[in-house]
Amino acid sequence: MKSDGSHRVFSFSRLREKGKCRKKITDGGRMSASLRRLSALVRKETYQILRDPSSILIAFVLPLILLFLFGYGVSLDATRTRLGVAVEEMTPLTQDLAASFQASRYFEVKMGRDRRDFEEALVVGEVRGIVVIPQTFTSDFTTHSHPQIQVIVDGTDPNTASFVQNYVQGVVATWMRQRASETQAEPPGINVEQRFWFNPELTSRNFLVPGSIAIVMTLIGTLLTALVVAREWERGTMEAMMATPVTAAELLAGKILPYFILAITSMTLCVLVAVFLFGVPFRGSLLALYAISAAFLLPALGQGLLISAATRNQFLASQLALLSAFLPAFLLSGFLFEIGSMPTIIQWISAIVPARYLIPSLQTVFLAGDIWPLLLRNIAIMLLAGVVFLGLAARSTRKRLA
Amino acid sequence: MSEDFVRIEGVSKAFGSGAPALDQISAAIKGGEITGLVGPDGAGKTTLIRLMTGLLLPDAGTLTVLGFDTRREAARIQAAIGYMPQRFGLYEDLSVQENLDLYADLRGLPQVERAQVFDELLSFTDLKRFTQRLAGKLSGGMKQKLGLACALLKKPRLLLLDEPGVGVDPISRRELWKMVKDLTSEGIGVVWSTAYLDEAEACTSVLLLNQGKLLFTGPPAELTRRVDGRVFKVTGIEGRRRPLLASLLDRPGVLDGVIQGEAIRIVTEPGARQDVLREGEGTKVNPAPPRFEDAFVDLLGGGPGGRSKLAEATQTQADADTHVIEARGLTKRFGDFTAAQDITFDIKRGEIFGLLGPNGAGKSTTFKMLCGLLKPTAGEGRVAGFDLRRDTAEARNRLGYMAQKFSLYGDLSVAQNLDFFAGVYGLKGQHRRDKIKLVTDIFDFARYANQSAKDLPLGHKQRLALACAVMHEPEALFLDEPTSGVDPITRREFWTHINGLVEKGVTILVTTHFMDEAEYCDRISLIFRGKSIALGSPDELKARVASADNPDPTMEDAFIALVEGSEKEAA
Numbered sequence: 013m014k015s016d017g018s019h020r021v022f023s024f025s026r027l028r029e030k031g032k033c034r035k036k037i038t039d040g041g042r043m044s045a046s047l048r049r050l051s052a053l054v055r056k057e058t059y060q061i062l063r064d065p066s067s068i069l070i071a072f073v074l075p076l077i078l079l080f081l082f083g084y085g086v087s088l089d090a091t092r093t094r095l096g097v098a099v100e101e102m103t104p105l106t107q108d109l110a111a112s113f114q115a116s117r118y119f120e121v122k123m124g125r126d127r128r129d130f131e132e133a134l135v136v137g138e139v140r141g142i143v144v145i146p147q148t149f150t151s152d153f154t155t156h157s158h159p160q161i162q163v164i165v166d167g168t169d170p171n172t173a174s175f176v177q178n179y180v181q182g183v184v185a186t187w188m189r190q191r192a193s194e195t196q197a198e199p200p201g202i203n204v205e206q207r208f209w210f211n212p213e214l215t216s217r218n219f220l221v222p223g224s225i226a227i228v229m230t231l232i233g234t235l236l237t238a239l240v241v242a243r244e245w246e247r248g249t250m251e252a253m254m255a256t257p258v259t260a261a262e263l264l265a266g267k268i269l270p271y272f273i274l275a276i277t278s279m280t281l282c283v284l285v286a287v288f289l290f291g292v293p294f295r296g297s298l299l300a301l302y303a304i305s306a307a308f309l310l311p312a313l314g315q316g317l318l319i320s321a322a323t324r325n326q327f328l329a330s331q332l333a334l335l336s337a338f339l340p341a342f343l344l345s346g347f348l349f350e351i352g353s354m355p356t357i358i359q360w361i362s363a364i365v366p367a368r369y370l371i372p373s374l375q376t377v378f379l380a381g382d383i384w385p386l387l388l389r390n391i392a393i394m395l396l397a398g399v400v401f402l403g404l405a406a407r408s409t410r411k412r413l414a
Numbered sequence: 415m416s417e418d419f420v421r422i423e424g425v426s427k428a429f430g431s432g433a434p435a436l437d438q439i440s441a442a443i444k445g446g447e448i449t450g451l452v453g454p455d456g457a458g459k460t461t462l463i464r465l466m467t468g469l470l471l472p473d474a475g476t477l478t479v480l481g482f483d484t485r486r487e488a489a490r491i492q493a494a495i496g497y498m499p500q501r502f503g504l505y506e507d508l509s510v511q512e513n514l515d516l517y518a519d520l521r522g523l524p525q526v527e528r529a530q531v532f533d534e535l536l537s538f539t540d541l542k543r544f545t546q547r548l549a550g551k552l553s554g555g556m557k558q559k560l561g562l563a564c565a566l567l568k569k570p571r572l573l574l575l576d577e578p579g580v581g582v583d584p585i586s587r588r589e590l591w592k593m594v595k596d597l598t599s600e601g602i603g604v605v606w607s608t609a610y611l612d613e614a615e616a617c618t619s620v621l622l623l624n625q626g627k628l629l630f631t632g633p634p635a636e637l638t639r640r641v642d643g644r645v646f647k648v649t650g651i652e653g654r655r656r657p658l659l660a661s662l663l664d665r666p667g668v669l670d671g672v673i674q675g676e677a678i679r680i681v682t683e684p685g686a687r688q689d690v691l692r693e694g695e696g697t698k699v700n701p702a703p704p705r706f707e708d709a710f711v712d713l714l715g716g717g718p719g720g721r722s723k724l725a726e727a728t729q730t731q732a733d734a735d736t737h738v739i740e741a742r743g744l745t746k747r748f749g750d751f752t753a754a755q756d757i758t759f760d761i762k763r764g765e766i767f768g769l770l771g772p773n774g775a776g777k778s779t780t781f782k783m784l785c786g787l788l789k790p791t792a793g794e795g796r797v798a799g800f801d802l803r804r805d806t807a808e809a810r811n812r813l814g815y816m817a818q819k820f821s822l823y824g825d826l827s828v829a830q831n832l833d834f835f836a837g838v839y840g841l842k843g844q845h846r847r848d849k850i851k852l853v854t855d856i857f858d859f860a861r862y863a864n865q866s867a868k869d870l871p872l873g874h875k876q877r878l879a880l881a882c883a884v885m886h887e888p889e890a891l892f893l894d895e896p897t898s899g900v901d902p903i904t905r906r907e908f909w910t911h912i913n914g915l916v917e918k919g920v921t922i923l924v925t926t927h928f929m930d931e932a933e934y935c936d937r938i939s940l941i942f943r944g945k946s947i948a949l950g951s952p953d954e955l956k957a958r959v960a961s962a963d964n965p966d967p968t969m970e971d972a973f974i975a976l977v978e979g980s981e982k983e984a985a
Contacts, residue, residue: 045522049519052515052520056516059507059512060507060508063507247502248500249503249504249505251469251501251503252497252504252561253520254467254469254492255469255492255574256520257489257492257521257522258520412471413464413470
């Protein structure tokens with residue numbers, strides 16, 4: 013048996029020797045030479061990331077800005093919106109209703125007797141809306157014959173308009189309930205929709221923050237990667253590198269690994285900020301979070317590498333990355349706009365946007381928990397897209413200059 | 415040592431639809447010697463080197479490098495060569511040591527050999543003191559040495575250097591050359607591409623390229639032999655030497671001529687009699703050793719004539735013996751870096767004054783201060799009597815500016831560029847139309863009028879840039895590296911115009927890092943590390959460093975000796 017074993021070892025080493033370049037024997041085999049080149053590339057990239065303020069900016073500062081923007085700035089928050097309240101008939105009832113507008117923390121109220129007092133102010137934007145409590149209000153209220161109030165909003169700013177409308181409805185509903193509890197009577201049905209439960213501030217943040225984490229990963233995975241590879245072409249470092257024994261696969265892996273780790277680090281930071289600063293609930297598991305993030309990064313990085321290989325120019329690469337990755341992640345992913353309400357053809361297009369599968373997955377992991385059937389399906393689609401993009405990137409990153 | 419390291423057979427390569435970058439090239443490159451790949455910009459040097467690395471593939475023909483075909487065995491070639499691209503290909507945000515480590519890993523240098531190899535290379539390149547410095551903070555010369563060190567980590571059999579001499583001061587350039595020369599004694603083959611014809615002369619063998627065609631291959635001496643006995647130096651000239659050059663160039667039998675300090679260098683046609691050069695009593699005509707450039711011009715069919723229609727159409731400026739350009743203690747600091755320190759000189763009307771120095775020495779900074787593009791930190795500059803700080807607009811109206819790499823609008827047509835620059839310089843109405851018509855006729859732009867400037871051949875771009883700079887008949891003309899990278903014929907045509915304009919009283923300030931071009935000037939200032947280390951006529955400066963060992967130094971010898979002298983003084 014002993015001789016058999018040594019014979020095997022012998023033929024194995026002969027095989028190895030046949031399969032590789034002669035000069036690499038001294039280096040201990042092809043695999044380790046390749047690994048050493050790869051680790052050298054990763055180390056180089058790491059130094060560059062750490063020393064380049066712009067990669068730190070894109071990987072950490074920009075994500076935090078985005079997160080704060082969606083955490084605070086873009087929360088659908090209508091605190092202290094200026095509102096004109098026109099009370100056409102002074103009765104205790106109308107004054108009480110007007111007072112409840114004044115008491116609302118969402119409005120800064122100007123009082124008046126006529127809607128015309130505020131028309132000019134609405135046009136120039138001094139007030140964002142006018143509430144008219146008509147002459148007939150008190151009589152209609154007491155006779156239970158559908159009392160009405162009118163809300164006039166500036167339709168050129170639809171967001172603010174709808175906030176004003178919703179909050180007015182909220183205020184009226186609160187007032188109604190209060191009156192009901194005071195008088196111990198069933199309130200008459202005022203013609204407003206019951207939307208008191210609607211709390212845009214909280215819901216929007218819980219949806220927007222996980223979504224913006226997807227935007228952050230798109231930024232790092234696609235934009236930053238496209239930029240750094242294009243920069244190597246512009247500076248001529250790629251040319252020098254290509255004239256060494258390094259292979260195209262090693263070059264690609266040497267970019268993918270560091271930026272994968274960078275994006276995961278940045279994502280972790282964002283999740284920490286989301287959970288501990290914004291108090292976004294996190295109901296799923298870390299395993300699920302990292303699994304979907306990793307699955308998303310493959311197509312994102314592949315797209316970045318493909319763009320840079322095709323353009324070899326930082327300016328073009330950044331434009332293409334913004335158009336083909338960043339904007340679709342914003343607009344076609346369900347982040348800001350509901351995909352279900354888009355035209356069918358746009359829905360089809362959105363099907364090839366990898367962020368479209370990440371955002372619902374993230375929102376699920378944050379707000380609902382590990383719903384594996386949904387997550388696994390999305391992971392599978394993202395992995396498939398990753399294989400396609402990385403394959404295309406590998407094809408276009410041959411060791412050729414033209 | 416007669417084995418061919420590179421065999422190039424019928425190689426052609428084209429990019430896009432234009433003229434091919436390389437057209438039917440066949441040549442061989444041997445080991446153990448330096449082969450010069452020589453030619454002006456756009457000749458196809460870089461393309462040929464990239465073809466040798468296997469990073470580009472030929473459209474037709476084959477290249478065999480170290481016995482491997484570049485199409486099928488590029489990986490094997492890349493494992494055995496060292497390549498230094500034209501642009502600094504190393505990572506500026508990595509330190510010298512980190513760059514070396516990276517390339518040692520990429521080239522598979524065994525761990526056990528590293529300490530010794532690094533030590534050798536760092537001493538060889540004199541970079542030991544700088545291992546922790548970021549590569550981006552090295553001087554041009556040190557960068558090239560680091561690039562060389564990285565290319566030599568795993569001793570290559572063939573070393574490909576794409577214009578290693580560009581952007582490097584003459585001292586570093588000589589050191590670099592010596593290093594590479596040492597390598598050839600170990601049997602390494604070296605390809606050194608260059609646009610400098612003096613570098614070509616020092617190569618064992620050259621491939622001379624022009625517009626994608628191989629004009630000559632063989633030892634440079636073999637090429638210069640074709641002009642043996644046809645090169646003369648005319649000395650002892652009475653009166654102005656530029657009109658004499660113009661008249662000599664138009665005589666039958668004269669092929670080429672340039673100003674060389676106080677003398678004129680002439681190449682005659684084969685069979686021409688020497689007495690065609692005879693001039694007044696004191697003027698002497700002596701045979702001179704031929705140069706590579708003489709032979710190159712001969713190969714291209716000779717230089718242009720001596721007439722400048724541009725100068726003939728220019729009005730003579732009042733011949734008052736005034737200083738048109740004055741620099742007084744010009745100093746420019748960027749942060750704690752002094753780009754130019756206490757630069758002082760005067761330029762008389764009708765004089766050509768050169769700022770000579772390597773890239774980054776402070777020439778362009780000085781230059782930009784004198785045309786009002788940069789505000790000096792201290793000192794003052796005047797053009798035609800106007801202070802550049804107070805009367806910037808008046809001063810600028812009296813100067814014409816032709817920038818390095820031609821500041822034309824590439825997307826505008828030739829006619830649009832002319833019209834634009836005429837407008838910028840304040841030409842109006844009929845006068846403007848006349849001027850544009852005039853330069854269009856002189857330079858024969860009509861054929862190209864509607865072509866985009868960026869698509870013009872280099873020589874035509876240069877004509878257009880010159881036309882744009884002189885339409886308003888400036889008193890002073892500022893030329894920033896006007897002929898770097900152009901072929902010698904284009905360079906001569908350009909200087910014919912400049913020489914003619916000078917005779918009309920135009921004052922010229924020119925920056926150059928071409929040592930030969932410096933000899934076309936009346937006086938030069940040597941700029942090194944922000945300071946003017948010497949000022950005088952080319953002949954004076956050369957005489958200053960002449961010694962028993964080197965009785966007839968070149969401009970480059972003078973430069974190096976003066977730099978070393980000033981460093982000793984400073985120490």
